[in-house]
Amino acid sequence: MNEYVITYQAQNHYPEVVTEGIFDFMVLPCNDDSQVVTATEFSNSLEEQAFQFKNVYGFDVTRLRTDKKFDALDFSVKIKVRKRNAISNHTKLTASPDEDDMLSQPDFQLDHHLYLTKTTYTNITNGHRSLIPIKEKGMPISTFIHELMDHIQDLVQYQKGVTTVQTTADQVLDIKGGVCQDFTHVFLAMCRYNGIPARYVSGYLNNPHGNHDDESMHAWLEALIPGYGWVGYDAANRCKTDINYIKVAHGVDYRDCAPLKGVIKTNSLDQKTEHNVTITIQ
Amino acid sequence: MAVDKTLMKRIVEHVPLGEGFFDEIWDTNGKLRPHYRKLIPLFQEVEVEEFRQWDELAKITFFNQGVTFNVYSDKSKGVERIFPFDLLPRIIPSKEWEIIEKGIIQRNHAINLFLYDLYHDKKIIRDKVVPADLIFSSAFYNREMIGLTPPANVYIHVTGTDIIKHSDGRYYVLEDNLRCPSGVSYVLSNRDIMKKVLHHAFSKYHVKTVTQYPEKLLSTILSVAPKGVDKPNCVVLTPGIYNSAYFEHSFLAQVMGLTLVEGRDLFVDKNFVYMKTIHGPKRVDVIYRRIDDDFLDPLVFRPESVLGIPGIMGAYRAGNVTLINAPGTGVADDKAVYTYVPEIIKYYLDEDPILLNVPTYRCERADELQYVLEHMHELVVKPVDESGGYGVFIGNRKTKAEIEEYKKLILDNPRKYIAQPIMSLSVQSTFIDNDNSYDPRHIDLRAFALMGKDNTYVLEGGLTRVALTKGNLIVNSSQGGGSKDTWVLEHE
Missing domain, CATH: 2.60.40.2250 (Immunoglobulin-like)
Structure with a gap:
């Protein structure tokens, strides 16, 4: 603690x-x-x-x-x-065999529609569609999310001053650079496109390792892993969140937070x- | 010398029309319909000069009463115009009106339950009556309304249902207009002017009154005031004098005895709304707002909006102020959602719809797709996700090759298309300035309804809109449309 x-x-x-x-x-x-x-x-x-x-x-x-x-x-x-560390951080994430099945349930989708629907910030249009990896059937969601974070690191460089708080996921992919909220918007778009509910999180990062953070607040996302609940991931730093991530709020995108x-x-x-x-x- | 009136050209005559038209005044044999038998002769006895005098008097009265709207175009910047008004009223027999009135009440009741459901349990989606995508992809689905229950569960306090009479003689709903429908002030001023200019015609009929509308609107507004407020302070919120409906906003405020305000006259402090007055801040309890959701609160919706009141959504969510209509109602008057209204009525009320919807074929269903493909020449096919008329295919104006081309598009993605029969609006004789006589023009009807805590009310009349250009089916005031007084008869 x-x-x-x-x-x-x-x-x-x-x-x-x-x-x-x-x-x-x-x-x-x-x-x-x-x-x-x-x-x-x-x-x-x-x-x-x-x-x-x-x-x-x-x-x-x-x-x-x-x-x-x-x-x-x-x-x-x-x-x-x-x-203290969230419970999900203590237990090793092992995928339940019916994860894909859960994601495709209409009731599940309806319960989490807010975090599955694209918004202006989290829309990736046709021009960039090919950049979205598609999760293979049977691949555990947590594994896929780690692959997504690696993939986003290849697409976007951490760079201050090239984006603003109005920049959308599509624009970030054009600019190929941005800060934590930009990584998060691209990350959200790609999770949602794969039917994984994901929400924008704002908060503070205690930064003992000198990771990427902004002068003010940090941003990451929480993805809903069926059977576990919401789990935090930070695309800018390519990691799962831990005791150093202090959450303020979540919402569909930056505008809510x-x-x-x-x-x-x-x-x-x-x-x-x-x-x-x-x-x-x- | 005495003039033999029978030799003169009469200003209103029966104009025989082809098949597929419904004439409100004459039947297909050229005989006057019963409810016009006392009216039309009055117009046929009058000479053009005298008619022109009536018309002039009507115009002057509109101007003097300030019944105008602003027109914006490249040529005329904010010119005040009067809404073209035709002196020959549209008459609706009481039996027909009964259907319209019951139909609107039923429709609005079901839609109100639908809105509550969409922002709470979403049962209608779980039960697969309405698809989830359709709702959540709508720009009008308002996240701020999730889980919120407005006073008395009322979302759509004021509505303006657009209704047409088709060539089959039956009434069909075209649009529900659940956001900020306008036009009711014209209903009241049209009636005023008719009584003044054509009193001799008016007195021949027992016409239902429209004058109690402001009183009914006020009682609707008061009925949904926040709990525990003794004497609610209610205001009318306008975007300002440059809005084309500003006349209506100021008119309604005045006749209800409410203060007309703009966003900058109000502020929010600690989740209460106040009005700035010379005596200091005064709390506001109910706002009849005539600005769109997007502009209501720059802290929540469009940040650049200067028309709204920053912080008002917090006050609304806390239940300290009531907004009329509730935000987020637009999700139910989207083009695609409209097609589900008959199912929505069935789902919540277990009743058959009283008023007809324009029948819609959804190409996602195999049997309906088949029908559409076989009847392309007599259908209008529309993509569900486009607005403003983009991609609309009107079958009877297309060549065989074009039809085949479009069929391919539909087959590629049937989910994306709906089809409707080509509807024909009824026609009624309308005075055409250049011709010095009456000629049939297409008309529709906007009917206004109110829903409060324990009351529903449909204004017995409405705005009959006329498409002034021959053959035009568009009746909007900004598109060169005019209006007529609408007489609902007490009895046949």
């Missing part, structure tokens, strides 16, 4: 005065089988009271609204999380946002 102290900071600067603003942060780790949040502490430079509610998937959204005038907003949160969304009233379109995350083990 690890106990982490995470600080998330966002600093927004605006060239013109903002007269009204509303911001949704999705930065609080969730509570699940492997992790529990023991303390949270918010602060913001406008001294507005943070409001929390749950989104459609049941994850916490922290909202800040103000009608004070400002040209900068600092928001920070300090969180303590206790984390964006750490910060905001709408402001101001006269200039420019703005600068810096995210800063630190993770320490206590």
Whole structure:
């Protein structure tokens, strides 16, 4: 078991005065089988009271609204999380013989339709269809997913600054480069194309090995392995997730999990946002 | 000198039409249908000059009342126009109306249950009545609605069902319009003007009234206010003055005594919606919104939307505000889903549909595919996944070679195609300015219905739309269409 102290900071600067603003942060780790949040502490430079509610998937959204005038907003949160390895990480994944059968059941597909349906971010169009590996019948899903991650490493280079938060899986395959959310969108598209339910996960990566992560938050996916449940995989680092992965939220793609969304009233379109995350083990 | 009126050309005459047309006024022998017998002579006695005076009075009244809509094109930027209005009303006998009314109530009831099911247990999909792909690939399937139950389980508070009368004399539903149907304000103002200009004709009939619509709409809105709110504050939300239906938005707000707001007049704080007023923020409980789902909340849907209210979906999900209609209703008025409405009615209500759907052949079914291939020349074949008329094949306008070519496409991927018989809209005489006389034109009917907590209501009238171009089957106002007052009779 690890106990982490995470600080998330966002600093927004605006060239013109903002007269009204509303911001949704999705930065609080969730509570699940492997992790529990023991303390949270918010602060913001406008001294507005943070409001929390749950989104459609049941994850916490922290909202800040103000009608004070400002040209900068600092928001920070300090969180303590206790984390242990998920159960699936202890047991060796051995495929059940009827995995393929489960995937093809209409009721199974219906129960997980959200994570089987392509979205704008996770659509791979005809031009790139040939890049999608097709799972052989009988091959265990977990084996196939590892092959997929190897395959994606051949298609996409980890590279900062070549994509944005709007870049779709199709575009990533054109650019042949991107960061964690881009790897995840390509990975999601390929899993779903093979009928494996897969969901986008945002969270924090405690990075003792110097793996790829972004300045702010990390992204990976969870695939549904019949008989086991949802298992985390990180395509950017070509590995299964472990005790170092602290989950915040999941959804169908980036848009459901964006750490910060905001709408402001101001006269200039420019703005600068810096995210800063630190993770320490206590 | 006295003029012998019998020698003059009358402005309304029977125009014999070929087979396959249903004339609303005259039967196939050229005899007036019973419900037009008191009306048509009034139009036949009048001279063109006098008729022109009626028409002028109607136009001036529309303008003075501000009943206009904006037209956008390269030539005219935001020109205010009046919706072309024809003085000869469309009359619907009470027996026919009964079918329409019952049919709409049945249809809407089933569709409302369908929407609840799609966002909850999805039984209809599990039972293989409606295919999963069709629903989840729809751009209108709204994930934010999953598991959410709107007040009184009502999703489609306001609907505008488009109905046509086919050459067989029966009514068919073309579209259900479950999102933000517009046009009801024209129903009310058309009636107002008819009463003013043609009072002598109006008084010859017992016509059902349309004037209680605003009151019924208001009570529908109030009936679905969030629980525990004593005196709900309700507003009408418009995209703004540049929207083509802005007149209707302001009209409805005014007649219901509600505040007309734009997105920027509202804000969300801690999952409650407030209206900015000079006395400070005032809580808003129900929003009759006339903006599309996509624009409602830039934090959830289109981030660039400036028409909506950031954060409103959170407030809606928390049950602190009611949206009319509920988001996500569009999934049930998609072209392909429409074809399943008869099955949807059967599934939830165990009843046969009262109003007909245009029969649809789904090429994925072997027997229907066979029928389609054998009757290509009399069918319209459409790909299920295209919109805007792309890939539509109209059989009677194609050569043999073209038909063979298209058959191959269908056989390649039968799942992708549906086919429907070519429908013929009924015709009714409409005044044509350049000819100084009436000539038959195609018409349809948009019927408006309301669904609240314990009430359903169908407006006894509706918007009869006319395709002003000869032979044109498209009756939209933006496509050069006009309208007529619609008289539903109290009794035959």
